[in-house]
Amino acid sequence: DAKTTQPTSMDCAEGRAANLPCNHSTISGNEYVYWYRQIHSQGPQYIIHGLKNNETNEMASLIITEDRKSSTLILPHATLRDTAVYYCIVRVDRNRDDKIIFGKGTRLHILP
Amino acid sequence: KAGVTQTPRYLIKTRGQQVTLSCSPISGHRSVSWYQQTPGQGLQFLFEYFSETQRNKGNFPGRFSGRQFSNSRSEMNVSTLELGDSALYLCASSPTGGFAKNIQYFGAGTRLSVL
Numbered sequence: 001d002a003k004t005t006q007p008t009s010m011d012c013a014e015g016r017a018a019n020l021p022c023n024h025s026t027i028s029g030n031e032y033v034y035w036y037r038q039i040h041s042q043g044p045q046y047i048i049h050g051l052k053n054n055e056t057n058e059m060a061s062l063i064i065t066e067d068r069k070s071s072t073l074i075l076p077h078a079t080l081r082d083t084a085v086y087y088c089i090v091r092v093d094r095n096r097d098d099k100i101i102f103g104k105g106t107r108l109h110i111l112p
Numbered sequence: 113k114a115g116v117t118q119t120p121r122y123l124i125k126t127r128g129q130q131v132t133l134s135c136s137p138i139s140g141h142r143s144v145s146w147y148q149q150t151p152g153q154g155l156q157f158l159f160e161y162f163s164e165t166q167r168n169k170g171n172f173p174g175r176f177s178g179r180q181f182s183n184s185r186s187e188m189n190v191s192t193l194e195l196g197d198s199a200l201y202l203c204a205s206s207p208t209g210g211f212a213k214n215i216q217y218f219g220a221g222t223r224l225s226v227l
Contacts, residue, residue, distance in 0.1 A: 032214065043116070043202050043218030044155070087155070091214060100145070100216070102155035 003027070004088045009107040018075040020106050022088035025069045031091060033064060035073045037084040038105070044087065047073065083110045114139065116219035118203050124225045130191040133222045137184050137205030143167075144186040145216060146178060149200040158201075161186055190224075198226045 005023040012018040024033065034049040048055055048062045050071075055062045061074040075082055087105040117136040125131050137144050145168075146158040157170040161180035178188040184205075190197055200223050204216035 034214070036216075043204070043220050044216075046215050046217065049215065100157050102147075102157075104154055 003031075003090050003101065004103050006086070006088055006103060006106045008104065009109065011109045011111055012075075012078045013111050014080060015077055018078040018082065018108060018110070020073040020075075020086050020088075020108065021070065022073070023070045024088070024090050027068050027090050033062065033068075033071050034089045034091065035060070035062065036087045036089070036102075037082075037108075038087070039081075039084045044102075047086075078108075078110045080110050080112060082108065084108060116203055116205050116217055118201075118219035118222050120222060121220065122223050122225075124227060125193050126227050127193055127195060129193050130189065131193060131224060132187055132189045133201055133203075133224075135186045135188075135203030135205075135219060137186070137203075138217055141205035141207055141217070142184050143206040144180055144184065145204045145206070146186070146188050147202040147204070148172070149202060149221070150198075155202070158188065193226045195226050198224060200224075 003024055032049050032051050035047040036044040037047055038044040048057055048060050050062045050064055052064055052068055064071045085105040085107050087102050091100055116138055119134045135144055143162045145160040147155050148158055149155045158172055158176055159166055159178050160168040164180045175191045180186045200221045202218050202221045204218045206216050
């Protein structure tokens, strides 16, 4: 089973910030939080990842709570092209015996 | 750099046949993973190869197999196709080390239809 829980779907108005939550209450100290998105008929695309500090890149910001049991992906100014399924996953160092488990993700609809 | 390339993009087979899908990773990436995506089960991990060795395996029957060549290109094979094998098959490659070593870069996938 996936180690994360995400809402099934969310709506966001174009131009507003989209805040996508993810619960990972059983996360271990050495597990990172990764976010990917999948636009219809394409392969998943990496967005951002982090361990315990907040992270920001050109695509998004990742806010991880102090207890690391949940996180929020923020798309600061959502556009119609951000309509996609967003996946939150946790995993440890890949050199160990570790399977990547994608959950169902959150289907984000950006409304014009 | 060129991205992950998967061929063919679309494939139609009949039950009982076998199929081979190909994946060329990003140059310099030595890890290649395969996934199956269906509407009902979502994205499911098949297996991962690193330096021509299978390093990790998901819960799929033995009909699903793969291999990796010395140039890191990978193939996956499905024998005795079943209707339920109809899916989008995705390949992803990863850098060898560093902070980005767990980031997976996905190809566009091969859509397999079994009739």
